Amino acid sequence: MDLETTSTRLVTALDGGTLVVHTTGDRRDAGPGIVLVHGGGVTIDVYGRLAVRLAAAELTVHRYNRRGRGDAPPRPEPYTVEAEVDDLAAVLAATGSRRVLGHSSGGFIALTAALRLPIDRLALYDAAVSVDGSFPLAWLDTAREAARSGALARSLAITSGGINTHSSAARLPLGVRTALCRAFLRTSIGRTMGELLPSTLDESEQVRRADGPADRWSGVTADVLLAYGTAGPPYYRTTNEALARALPHARVLSIDRSGHDGINRAPDRVVAPLAAFLAGR
Template identity: 65%
Template sequence: MERVTTFDGATIALHSTGTGPGIVVVHGGGVTIDVYRRFAAALADRFTVHLYNRRGRGDAPARALPYTFDQEVSDLAAVLAHTGAGNVVGHSAGGLIALDAALRLPIQRLALYDAAISIDGSFPASWLPAARAAAAAGDLPLAMALTAAGINTHQAAARLPLAVRVVMCRLFLRTPIGRMMGDLLPMTLDESTLIAAADGPADRWAGVTASVLLACGGRGPRYYVTADDALAAALPNARSMQIPGSAHDGINRAPDNLVEVFAEFFATPVAPRSGEPAR
């Protein structure tokens, strides 16, 4: 494990595996890098995959306050500079961070999976005030029930009576992953608030010149499809696709059909700009 010094003097632990061109993973909200280890291992025979916990999680330093995505982009810049990698994967909220970074940093290839990017109101946000109020009141099962239904609009469970969903979340919070997601829920709510605040037209991202893969799960919420298609039309070097059979956690489960799509994307030479060789 290596240590990366950020631009504000904090230290990030870098967990790397594999051999070959480097890929940096920007993980989603509500989890740590532990749920991405299967994905990293599946690519390790062809790529060096770098995982790091975003601030406030696992072995990462605390977040600076007030919290903004600017510090996340700054941390990613430090990791890219340390590793020399030009390839980035962003998942969920990490997808918005990675896309924002691609406007500012020398990222060559950017693969997003279920990226939480709101295009003209596509990201659902009406649930946020009630969920934040429940969390502030210390009612974690209620806050989690409201969050889960608000984000997972496609699931039948989201349409169950609220009391039933609260009971389900209370049971889920007794599991190891439930406890982790419960502990990190305040950060999930903060990130969801920033995602909603970053809403806008797709062409605001048109300055991203990296080669971009906009992937989403075929079994996930449809608002990812809407946003990806709009972004694919607005970005100069982007395409969108759905991964059959995968849900929002598809990248964590790392089925073969998903892994091969990502591996092929990162192995494809980047179309050169005028006067530059292919990379």
């Protein structure tokens, strides 16, 4: 099979909803299958390059859109991370995979899933996990209020500034950031992020509710790779180091010159260590 060719299959979730699993690299000589749990504000489309490059490293990559986006069914309400874990369980069972790669809020979902699902290897990149307040969330209530009032650009500006604490843009006046976000919302990726912003805020609320000491995750028995980009927000390093001390089989990987979207860009310095870990090498 051409590495860039993706096949699809339909998977019935626990609640009867139909998930579409997109598989890249499924060929006779392929290595282990991995399931990708994508981040908030995006669809699986932004991980296409990553999927192809992991397939070139002899992995079979299974991607699925989480509820409420792309070809996924509507999201059940009220939103809970447990429902996300149920969907991941269905995809793992259908693909026979026991290895997971999670990014951002997808990393939070994957780590939560590892507490109760049969996951052997778990790679996380910039996982949105909060350990004793390590993930900044003081902005969340204000952003949700703005979104409820219909001020989408303002809500996005508050969200972006609250998360991207390392960015010089985050220190601009809110009015300037709002104007920039208003222009961004007219782009293709901006429209997607704007449409999914309420979901992103709901996911952030789940991260806040799960905040606590690192040892709350000590029941994760999988081998875990806690990766982060040194060009991204510094709190990922703090969180990963705390998690590595609490998890029985975990190590931290810092990736130079890589930001939060480094996993989407998929350069060698990101793909090679992720592929080696997920393949068990």
